[in-house]
Amino acid sequence: MPRVIRSARLLGVSLLGVGLLSGCVANNPTGESVALTVESSADGCTVSATETPAGAASFSITNTGDQVTEFYLLGDDGLRIVGEAENIGPGLTRDLVVQLAEGSYFTACKPGMTGDGIGKAAFTVTPSASGTVVNTDLDAQVDTANENYTSYVKDQISQLVTGTDAFATAYLAGDDETARALYAPTRMHWERVETVAESFGDLDPKLDLREADLEEGQDWTGWHAIEKDLWPNDAEGEFEPYSAEKRAALTEQLVTDTATLDANVQELSFTLSQQTNGAIGLLDEVATGKVTGEEEAWSHTDLWDFQANIDGAKVLYAGVRDILLEEDPDLAASLDTEFAALQTLLDAERIGDGFTLYTDLTPAEIRALADQVNALGEPLNRLTAALVL
CATH class of the missing domain: 1.20.1420.20 (M75 peptidase, HXXE motif)
Structure with missing residues (x-):
């Protein structure tokens, strides 16, 4: 029989804004994360690597353009938002930390924070050498699901x-x-x-x-x-x-x-x-x-x-x-x-x-x-x- 969830978090209605600039998902069980850099320019979105092992990944996003920008990590359908760093002003750097399961993803940037973004590119999460990367903290999973859907809407x-x-x-x-x-x-x-x-x-x-x-x-x-x-x-x-x-x-x-x-x-x-x-x-x-x-x-x-x-x-x-x-x-x-x-x-x-x-x-x-x-x-x-x- 499935375990029963009775957290008030699942049933309440909230109209508060959600921030996803850093640490929006659960911690890596190993306590370590893979560091990647992202350059969001006026006409590009360059990520320092196209793959990373499963577990916690840290994206350091620098805006080298002249408009406020956003960075997205999308699911394999190119629609579902797995993580997002938003409101990154020109010349500023923001960090996004996400815990990623093995699979296919996409990265993209959105200068001006309108439209469908630019520089959309495939990003792969490979199996982790340590193995234990799946978060089992139910409350954290619920928070992440709620936050990511808010960003998607x-x-x-x-x-x-x-x-x-x-x-x-x-x-x-x-x-x-x-x-x-x-x-x-x-x-x-x-x-x-x-x-x-x-x-x-x-x-x-x-x-x-x-x-x-x-x-x-x-x-x-x-x-x-x-x-x-x-x-x-x-x-x-x-x-x-x-x-x-x-x-x-x-x-x-x-x-x-x-x-x-x-x-x-x-x-x-x-x-x-x-x-x-x-x-x-x-x-x-x-x-x-x-x-x-x-x-x-x-x-x-x-x-x-x-x-x-x-x-x-x-x-x-x-x-x-x-x-x-x-x-x-x-x-x-x-x-x-x-x-x-x-x-x-x-x-x-x-x-x-x-x-x-x-x-x-x-x-x-x-x-x-x-x-x-x-x-x-x-x-x-x-x-x-x-x-x-």
């Missing part, structure tokens, strides 16, 4: 801000081809953390409301209102393209609401139960909108959203997986299998950097995706109970 919303600005500029200028190309990739940042965004009252409907969900007299703003204008040939019935004035109003509202969302997440932190329930919520989003083709009624870019929801759920799961391995290894094995099977089906629909349009999927392909979502949902629904009850 902030990073995704920051990238959403940058992408939204570019999208809005193109749409307002009447460059519909560019706007259409930016639409789905930019929305993926929203979809990866959608359950967090939904917690801020009316921001979610202002940004993401579908026409089918409009109430009588409700103003329709946000992504899907613009989507209909960008893909008018797919709109049912007579559709009158928006005027320049309406385009201006929609873009201004979209940019403003996205900036408000970014400001709101700066003060957030998360508990373990919020993470596990967030993963469940993201899969629910897939089941109720993406796999049915209801989310992107005109662009039919539902699989971009599908992948992004799964990205977010996988990040949440990966953050707590080491804890779950101690509590319920059979459930961890089941989740590993079902996540991998669903990703295989999605990968089969990839076309370049994107996916097959939903309207081009066969009924058999849609059924296979729906069945695998259900197969993943069963073990995922047990995740919270396995960790926090």
